[in-house]
Amino acid sequence: MKLYEQVANQVKERIDLGYYKTGDKLPSVRGLSQEHGVSISTVQEAYGLLIDDAVVEARPKSGYYVLQQQQPPELPAVSSPAPKPLVVAQWQKLQHMIGEYGRQDLVKLSLALPDMESPTLQPLTRLISQISRQETQRIFNYEFATGSVELCHQIARLAIDSGSRLNPDEIIITSGCQEALSCSLRAVTEPGDIVVVDSPSFFGSVQAIKINGVKALEIPTHPETGISLDALEMALEQWPIKACLLTPTNNNPLGYTMPDENKIRLLELLSHYDIPLIEDDIYGDLSYHLPRPRTIRSFDTEGRVMLCSSFSKTLVPGLRVGWVAPGRYYEHVKMTKYLTSLSTSTLSQPVVSEFIAQGYYEKHLRRMRKNYLRDRDTMIGLLKRYLPDGTRISYPQGGYLLWVELPGHVDTNELNTLARAQGISIAPGTLFSASGKYKNCMRICCVNSDSPEIEPAIARLGELCHELLAGSLLPE
Amino acid sequence: MKLYEQVANQVKERIDLGYYKTGDKLPSVRGLSQEHGVSISTVQEAYGLLIDDAVVEARPKSGYYVLQQQQPPELPAVSSPAPKPLVVAQWQKLQHMIGEYGRQDLVKLSLALPDMESPTLQPLTRLISQISRQETQRIFNYEFATGSVELCHQIARLAIDSGSRLNPDEIIITSGCQEALSCSLRAVTEPGDIVVVDSPSFFGSVQAIKINGVKALEIPTHPETGISLDALEMALEQWPIKACLLTPTNNNPLGYTMPDENKIRLLELLSHYDIPLIEDDIYGDLSYHLPRPRTIRSFDTEGRVMLCSSFSKTLVPGLRVGWVAPGRYYEHVKMTKYLTSLSTSTLSQPVVSEFIAQGYYEKHLRRMRKNYLRDRDTMIGLLKRYLPDGTRISYPQGGYLLWVELPGHVDTNELNTLARAQGISIAPGTLFSASGKYKNCMRICCVNSDSPEIEPAIARLGELCHELLAGSLLPE
Numbered sequence: 001m002k003l004y005e006q007v008a009n010q011v012k013e014r015i016d017l018g019y020y021k022t023g024d025k026l027p028s029v030r031g032l033s034q035e036h037g038v039s040i041s042t043v044q045e046a047y048g049l050l051i052d053d054a055v056v057e058a059r060p061k062s063g064y065y066v067l068q069q070q071q072p073p074e075l076p077a078v079s080s081p082a083p084k085p086l087v088v089a090q091w092q093k094l095q096h097m098i099g100e101y102g103r104q105d106l107v108k109l110s111l112a113l114p115d116m117e118s119p120t121l122q123p124l125t126r127l128i129s130q131i132s133r134q135e136t137q138r139i140f141n142y143e144f145a146t147g148s149v150e151l152c153h154q155i156a157r158l159a160i161d162s163g164s165r166l167n168p169d170e171i172i173i174t175s176g177c178q179e180a181l182s183c184s185l186r187a188v189t190e191p192g193d194i195v196v197v198d199s200p201s202f203f204g205s206v207q208a209i210k211i212n213g214v215k216a217l218e219i220p221t222h223p224e225t226g227i228s229l230d231a232l233e234m235a236l237e238q239w240p241i242k243a244c245l246l247t248p249t250n251n252n253p254l255g256y257t258m259p260d261e262n263k264i265r266l267l268e269l270l271s272h273y274d275i276p277l278i279e280d281d282i283y284g285d286l287s288y289h290l291p292r293p294r295t296i297r298s299f300d301t302e303g304r305v306m307l308c309s310s311f312s313k314t315l316v317p318g319l320r321v322g323w324v325a326p327g328r329y330y331e332h333v334k335m336t337k338y339l340t341s342l343s344t345s346t347l348s349q350p351v352v353s354e355f356i357a358q359g360y361y362e363k364h365l366r367r368m369r370k371n372y373l374r375d376r377d378t379m380i381g382l383l384k385r386y387l388p389d390g391t392r393i394s395y396p397q398g399g400y401l402l403w404v405e406l407p408g409h410v411d412t413n414e415l416n417t418l419a420r421a422q423g424i425s426i427a428p429g430t431l432f433s434a435s436g437k438y439k440n441c442m443r444i445c446c447v448n449s450d451s452p453e454i455e456p457a458i459a460r461l462g463e464l465c466h467e468l469l470a471g472s473l474l475p476e
Numbered sequence: 477m478k479l480y481e482q483v484a485n486q487v488k489e490r491i492d493l494g495y496y497k498t499g500d501k502l503p504s505v506r507g508l509s510q511e512h513g514v515s516i517s518t519v520q521e522a523y524g525l526l527i528d529d530a531v532v533e534a535r536p537k538s539g540y541y542v543l544q545q546q547q548p549p550e551l552p553a554v555s556s557p558a559p560k561p562l563v564v565a566q567w568q569k570l571q572h573m574i575g576e577y578g579r580q581d582l583v584k585l586s587l588a589l590p591d592m593e594s595p596t597l598q599p600l601t602r603l604i605s606q607i608s609r610q611e612t613q614r615i616f617n618y619e620f621a622t623g624s625v626e627l628c629h630q631i632a633r634l635a636i637d638s639g640s641r642l643n644p645d646e647i648i649i650t651s652g653c654q655e656a657l658s659c660s661l662r663a664v665t666e667p668g669d670i671v672v673v674d675s676p677s678f679f680g681s682v683q684a685i686k687i688n689g690v691k692a693l694e695i696p697t698h699p700e701t702g703i704s705l706d707a708l709e710m711a712l713e714q715w716p717i718k719a720c721l722l723t724p725t726n727n728n729p730l731g732y733t734m735p736d737e738n739k740i741r742l743l744e745l746l747s748h749y750d751i752p753l754i755e756d757d758i759y760g761d762l763s764y765h766l767p768r769p770r771t772i773r774s775f776d777t778e779g780r781v782m783l784c785s786s787f788s789k790t791l792v793p794g795l796r797v798g799w800v801a802p803g804r805y806y807e808h809v810k811m812t813k814y815l816t817s818l819s820t821s822t823l824s825q826p827v828v829s830e831f832i833a834q835g836y837y838e839k840h841l842r843r844m845r846k847n848y849l850r851d852r853d854t855m856i857g858l859l860k861r862y863l864p865d866g867t868r869i870s871y872p873q874g875g876y877l878l879w880v881e882l883p884g885h886v887d888t889n890e891l892n893t894l895a896r897a898q899g900i901s902i903a904p905g906t907l908f909s910a911s912g913k914y915k916n917c918m919r920i921c922c923v924n925s926d927s928p929e930i931e932p933a934i935a936r937l938g939e940l941c942h943e944l945l946a947g948s949l950l951p952e
Binding site: 091098099113116117121124125128129132133136137138139140141142143144145174175176178179182186190191204207208210211213316317318319320335336338339340341342343344345346347348 | 567574575589592593597600601604605608609612613614615616617618619620621650651652654655658662666667680683684686687689792793794795796811812814815816817818819820821822823824
């Protein structure tokens, strides 16, 4: 940890412990500098970090003050999915949603799209032009099946931040994280097998399980600490489970990050039963606070973890650049990837690689972390204001997705039908379960939640919820 | 058919029938113009076409003369594969080959790479820059799961040339033809099923069959007319076959194009047994002579044919743009594609679409057809000169691949090991069979076969063959 980060952490600790409360003036720069024996500029950097994290505000010519810390929302209940493996349903509903990507006429709270208008993305277009002109023959040709050597090198470098020492030649580039997940799943399962997942669970994983002819066994999941390890242990004892598929950091949709001790215990359990873990880390780099949480892969000494990720949420999805470090399953995943699509789009790979190498990725992430934290708090504020009493909301520490549990018998499929008629889309909870649970839940994307169209949209959603609760609307 | 094409065909027919022999002077432009009642310029265009096809040469101030027509080579024998379904092997050998894409130090006769240095490809780079600047937000986002509407429209327009009336919304864009084949296969088979293929057969299809846990039943195949329909009928009678996978036009590797009557009878057979056909048309647009052969899909009235293709062989592979028109299996293929990789690289799609719309594709194809015909003849000439007597060579009417059957017991895996040590790679025949047949065969790519490094490479290959035949080299 850098010096200024240490200073910032110590100031933050004093606030968390209650020594300084909202509105209190914090120690002066000179005072902190003397106390810690560090330079003035180090303290200024520390305060800069706390401002970025929305912990502190600077008042001109006065000093630094503690900001109002938002009260965390009331969290959703721990889930209690069906305790048996199920064939996944829900494809039809998913279809509606995937038809929405290009639509301009909807307020799309349903989709997990990142902010694609940030000025920190501008170098991408320049790199596309430049590389396509300077390396024409290269970008016309197939890339190696395992991907661009330079890009693998950059990914290995980034992985150090999540505690992993990856060798570039352990990495396989894929067409987005979905291909990484899907190839990993195919490499370690056969039709009829059982895979354990958290619950709720990302619909892309759940549906990929479906088309592989595999059954999903959903495990009760806590909205802050993730999958219940006791429940998992019972399941491993009871069923012939072939793999475990999780998003343990900044989870989609529930927002949890498993604490390190849970990550370690999970790995021990899987090791005991000799089962591979497919770890989806796609939102890991979007953690609001640094250092970002470690991946489970970073604790793995057996090559048991197949670490999957992509640049679709941290950068832009249209480039379709993802990757997998499949550990001991490398050869099988490599073959599966090759026979699925030969190789990944050649141009996208040096574009992403250069974007990282030239320092743009770090700069972009810094901005996005700050913005998404603000977006999360804005959206939670709106949801608290407009949705019915008793609504519970997740409290993620990274990413830009919220899981919302509505009170009573509000069916979010009905809510979505009504909302779409008024130009608003949400992701109904049933999409995130093999068995169609979570009827009263929905996933909300909070990117740019301070845009002018968002508040009216949430207000309208709130009205629809109230009407559904009052039974004054007849379902179709 | 256009008027000048009709005139050209009539002149060609007289040559084929022997009315004009090599070196003979052909009728004058004025004469033909009067005979056919067409304009001078129409006859000039007709002769232009015959010059492009290397049938005729123009001698300045003298007229048009019949060129030396190359004697077709002696064709490979009709194949006789194992008459039972097999689990596919050969992955290890394929790995060597896929490691070669980016290597600069090899004369790569092994890979099916198109000519990527043609000046007719130059507009691609301009379009990449232009579209990424002008439509930044669009190319950052996911494309619809089924692909760009404009590109589907262009593909439907091109399909008219192969006799098909496709509706743009019947088409799904994929990451190359391999994803189209792989998703089609997954949509209509389950592990343990049997799929019939031609023999030899494209290794990408054969291996995709393998990783889907499906067995391949190879059918005897004629080097000019393709799969034996009588053998197919017997197989359909005998085995519970779930799908048929073929490249019926400008086949890879054997070069055959099934005659229309065979295509029609194949479809009738499959209809009788209610079995889907996965038709790989990736080399279809590279037919040397116009009009190009019809696809089997163009005869299909039942939605039975899943037509797969891409721009990897006609344009460049690095863009990873392929497509499938899956007929009645549309919904299942759409789901499989989505859950395999969500959507295809967004930027590549408008680039290809504009390249077609602005007329560059047609211009490029015109040039490539002519060049690849010349490359085929040059390569056949070299192979006849340097390879041992008794060598048989395919005689494709499109594309740029030759299938070469060596005499005696030359093992092309050994040949490849020896050749690679001297900087030359070939594709050993065993790659093209589920059961590792075709040990004495190889596939040779003939793109740019008049480049200075090709003749010495073929000469060296010939020497190695002679040495292997003489038994003077010990295998490793």
